[in-house]
Amino acid sequence: MTNNSEIDVNALVDDHSDYLLSFAMSKLKDLDLAKDLVQDTLVSAITKLETFEKRSKLRTWLTSILNRKIIDHWRKAETRYTDPVSSFFQQEGKPGHWLDSKGKNKTLETIEDQISREETNMELADCLGKLPDKWKGVVASKYLEEKDSEEICKDFEITSSNLWVIIHRAKLVLRDCLQNKWEL
Amino acid sequence: MGAVRKCEQITLLYEKANFLALSDEDNAELKMHMDKCTKCNGYIEDSKKLDLWLKERFAEVDASANFTAEEKQKLKESLNTTL
Structure with missing residues (x-):
């Protein structure tokens, strides 16, 4: 396949x-x-x-084209977060633990542990x-691709200080969200 | 509010330390604060749990994420129009 006239679109999609x-x-x-970005990728290709x-x-x-499109999508996305970031630091007298009852590391996983882990995973996905x-995007780059801070900052056009603030705030939002779910 | 602000700064410093080595001054401040603050120790414990769960979450491959036959046909038609 060296030019457009030689493209086998059917094979491209099927393969x-x-x-x-x-x-x-x-x-x-x-x-x-994901489907939209794959379609865009194939059109670009x-x-x-x-x-x-x-x-x-x-x-x-x-x-690599798809990866670029995913990063572009995240980079262009609105970052403003208008809700209060977290009540974590405002809770006087509370020790600060919020995940004690969930996700304890265990060497032997019981069925209950497995169900609990799957539930946690679903709740985390929702959060x-x-x-x-x-x-x-920043969270995915850190935890999925395990990129270093320099690469993440370059991809998202942010400073290293922005990066730490985003990870910090994201964890606080996730923490509040999980806590709300578990208190229901 | 002073203590609240301090805890926010300290936990932010902890996240920073996950990416790069802190200065001696920052390290000392972090250690000094952690020696006496249960709230920030709680943050760090839970932050580690979140690190673990997020890694597991993103490591999952969704094998069910496939285009249907109908979607593939539409995709082919759309791409052929582009050519």
Whole structure:
């Protein structure tokens, strides 16, 4: 495949779309958005195929385009968070623990532990959905890709101070969200 | 409000320390505060739990994330229109 006239669109979709969707989902955890970005990726790929150098595999090239689109989506997203960030520091007299009853590390996992972990995972996924998109992107870059701070700051065009504040605030929001769920 | 502000700054310093080495001055301030503040110790314990859960959460691959046959057909039609 060296130019547009030689593209086998059917093969492109059949061979790569599901892989790209899984990749996008691992970062975004949002199926509709992931599908949209995969479609955008394939459109970009067929319109820019002449820039594809066969030094890498087609799938690697497609994944790099998708990755760029995901970062662009997060970077352009609104970051303003208008709700009070957290009541954590305002709670006089409370010791500060909020996750004591959940997620204790255990060497032997019982069925109850496993159910509890799955519940926690679902609740965490729901709480992650409440973060502003840009924060989600920063969190995904840190915990999924384990990028260092320099790379994350470059991708998201933020300063290192912004990065620590985002991680700190994101954890406080997640903490409040989980605590609210467990108090219900 | 002074103590509240201090705890926010200290826990922020803790997050910063996860990315890079703190200065001696910051390190000393963090240690001194942690020796006496149960609230910030609670933050750190729970922050570590969140680190673990977030890593697990993002490590999960959603194998069910596939395009349906119908979606793939639409995708092909859309891409063919673009060509």
